[in-house]
Amino acid sequence: MEVVICDDDREVGHVAAAQIAQVVDDRGPSVVLGVATGSSPMSTYAALAELVDAGRLDLSHAQAFALDEYVGLPKGHPQSYHSFIQRHVVEPLHLNPHRVHVPDGTASDLERACIDYELAMAAAGGVDVQILGVGSNGHIGFNEPTSSLSSRTRLKTLTRRTREDNQRFFPTLDAVPTHCLTQGLGTILDARSVVLVASGEHKADAVAAIVEGPVTARRPGSVLQFHRFATIVVDEAAASKLELADYYRQVSSAKPLVPTSTS
Numbered sequence: 319m320e321v322v323i324c325d326d327d328r329e330v331g332h333v334a335a336a337q338i339a340q341v342v343d344d345r346g347p348s349v350v351l352g353v354a355t356g357s358s359p360m361s362t363y364a365a366l367a368e369l370v371d372a373g374r375l376d377l378s379h380a381q382a383f384a385l386d387e388y389v390g391l392p393k394g395h396p397q398s399y400h401s402f403i404q405r406h407v408v409e410p411l412h413l414n415p416h417r418v419h420v421p422d423g424t425a426s427d428l429e430r431a432c433i434d435y436e437l438a439m440a441a442a443g444g445v446d447v448q449i450l451g452v453g454s455n456g457h458i459g460f461n462e463p464t465s466s467l468s469s470r471t472r473l474k475t476l477t478r479r480t481r482e483d484n485q486r487f488f489p490t491l492d493a494v495p496t497h498c499l500t501q502g503l504g505t506i507l508d509a510r511s512v513v514l515v516a517s518g519e520h521k522a523d524a525v526a527a528i529v530e531g532p533v534t535a536r537r538p539g540s541v542l543q544f545h546r547f548a549t550i551v552v553d554e555a556a557a558s559k560l561e562l563a564d565y566y567r568q569v570s571s572a573k574p575l576v577p578t579s580t581s
């Protein structure tokens with residue numbers, strides 16, 4: 319695991335985007351991206367859009383797979399993750415919408431939709447770089463505490479805390495969906511590399527738990543400690559509870575920001 323501590327969220331976005339652009343360079347135009355929703359990756363998408371607009375990054379042949387989707391929200395609902403990915407990923411990064419996939423939270427057979435999603439990811443050759451945020455309870459994707467560390471894409475019940483955290487996007491708590499489809503922790507671990515971004519003091523406990531705490535389903539993001547190519551990019555506030563922060567700074571200043579098998 320490599321931990322990069324940045325001055326602010328803008329720098330988080332630039333460091334994460336540079337890492338993703340490096341993967342695109344290595345894998346070529348048909349790279350497969352794993353994309354997160356929520357506030358955390360916004361600065362990363364903005365920095366990627368700058369690279370695209372400057373002609374330094376071409377994602378027009380890339381495929382992308384979203385981490386998760388609410389169950390029951392129509393695809394066109396402004397808060398569906400389908401809509402989010404269209405607005406914040408497909409349009410600014412000039413992706414081909416036909417090559418962008420989001421779990422189908424409106425399917426009549428949700429179990430089948432999850433299996434199909436896993437099959438589509440496998441048919442694409444797997445995810446080259448997975449972008450992640452982390453929930454205040456340590457979830458990644460919508461793998462809530464006590465999720466199986468080897469889980470695959472499936473239906474999950476959202477915790478009250480996650481629904482409260484996401485209420486800011488909805489008029490009332492009751493309007494926040496209660497269920498979702500999410501890639502599993504095992505699915506996420508299959509990505510060839512992962513970049514998790516987090517900013518703000520409200521993420522400090524979760525970041526400390528997943529980076530320096532025990533690997534435990536109680537804090538699902540801690541499973542990333544098993545990943546050979548995981549980079550955690552955080553701002554000072556999100557890093558504020560990391561006991562080994564000075565060590566991470568020392569590592570960053572002494573080597574390039576590319577994960578190695580010795581991370």
Ligand code: F6R
Pocket residue numbers: 353354355356357358359385386450451452453454457458459460
């Ligand atoms: C998003 C996702 C979630 C979020 C997490 C943090 O697709 O799967 O894990 O990354 O809930 O959300 P924000 O970034 O809004 O704080």
